[in-house]
Amino acid sequence: xxxxxxxxxxQRASFKNEDLSYASFRGSDLRGADFSGSNLIGADFxxxxxxxxxxNTVMIFFAALIVSxxxxxxxxxxxxxxQGMVRSPDENVRLAGYASLVIVVAFIxxxxxxxxxxxxxxxxxxxxxxxxxxxxxxxxxxxxxxxxVVYLILSLLLVVLMFIVGTVARAAAGxxxxxxxxxxxxxxxxxxxxxxxxxxxxxxxxxxxxxxKRALAGIKGFRGLRKIVFMITKRFGTSFRNSMLMDAxxxxxxxxxxxxxxxxxxxxxxxxxNKVNCINK
Numbered sequence: 001x002x003x004x005x006x007x008x009x010x011q012r013a014s015f016k017n018e019d020l021s022y023a024s025f026r027g028s029d030l031r032g033a034d035f036s037g038s039n040l041i042g043a044d045f046x047x048x049x050x051x052x053x054x055x056n057t058v059m060i061f062f063a064a065l066i067v068s069x070x071x072x073x074x075x076x077x078x079x080x081x082x083q084g085m086v087r088s089p090d091e092n093v094r095l096a097g098y099a100s101l102v103i104v105v106a107f108i109x110x111x112x113x114x115x116x117x118x119x120x121x122x123x124x125x126x127x128x129x130x131x132x133x134x135x136x137x138x139x140x141x142x143x144x145x146x147x148x149v150v151y152l153i154l155s156l157l158l159v160v161l162m163f164i165v166g167t168v169a170r171a172a173a174g175x176x177x178x179x180x181x182x183x184x185x186x187x188x189x190x191x192x193x194x195x196x197x198x199x200x201x202x203x204x205x206x207x208x209x210x211x212x213k214r215a216l217a218g219i220k221g222f223r224g225l226r227k228i229v230f231m232i233t234k235r236f237g238t239s240f241r242n243s244m245l246m247d248a249x250x251x252x253x254x255x256x257x258x259x260x261x262x263x264x265x266x267x268x269x270x271x272x273x274n275k276v277n278c279i280n281k
Contacts, residue, residue, distance in 0.1 A: 006044075011053050032056065036241045043248045050238035051256035060232065096131075103127050107160070108207045112214065115221020124160055128153050230279050233257040237277075 003023040010025070012032040020035075022042040030045075032053040052060065085097025103123070111119040131153055215222035215229075237257030246266045253273040261281045 030238050032236065032238060034239045035243050036239050038243045040240070040243050040248055041246050043245070045248060045250045046252055048250070048253045049256075050254070050258045052232075052236045056236045060236070099131075112207070112211055115219075115223075116211070117224055118221055120160065128157075229277055233277055233279055234259050234261075 003020060005028055006024045006026040008025075008028045010028050010030050010033050012034075013030075014034045015038050016034050017037040019039045020043055021039050022044075023040070024044040025048055026044050027047045028049075030048050030050045033050070083097075085093050085100060088094050088097065107119055107123055110123050114122075211222075212225070215225040237259055239259045240263045241259050241261045243263045245260075245263050245268055247268070248265075249269045250273045251269050251271045255273055255275045255278055257276070258278045261279055265280075
């Protein structure tokens, strides 16, 4: 007799290593369910919903909220630091401020184009090393105090840290990312006491929004960010790992945060299904 699980709330249900060939899950809520190692040949998954359960989504949201507030504060610090450098009476510090602005803009553009890892390796790290060398030469020769270099490195490190934390938070938050975008922007406005801090926060929030979108789209260069998203999917999403899904029907389904690692998906019907943050290996 064929098993019928259609139109049921099966959140966090465990079907590990079960024989569910030709079973019906039509219209069921499978968020957080575990089908690892199961025989799902010919199973009916039309109009199902997969992904992270509402309870775990709330938990992840609040974790991302805390991280986003922190990232907003970091953006404010970076913006205020650069603004202070540009307004400094010390000419060397002012030059370092303008250099920081150029490098930050180049970093954002490079990250969007090539990915975060390449931007760090090919731009930020070489810039910091060069700044240290110039600072040491200036200090030893008496041409300057080296404070400009200290401020330059500080501002760059703050931007990089905020960028990583903010982008990861937005990438992990999924559909809640729009809310986090507003929170990051408002955080800088609340913490910032200068125009530079507020503007810096908004620019960083917008940059995080654009870059996290590219990371989730699977574009080359964002492997590190995608690994973090996949870790969340593996821990909290719907699992089809090592399952047999030949001839299964997922048409008209909402497939979010689902793990299909090592699953046999031969002749699976995906027509009119929406797949977001799914692992396919």
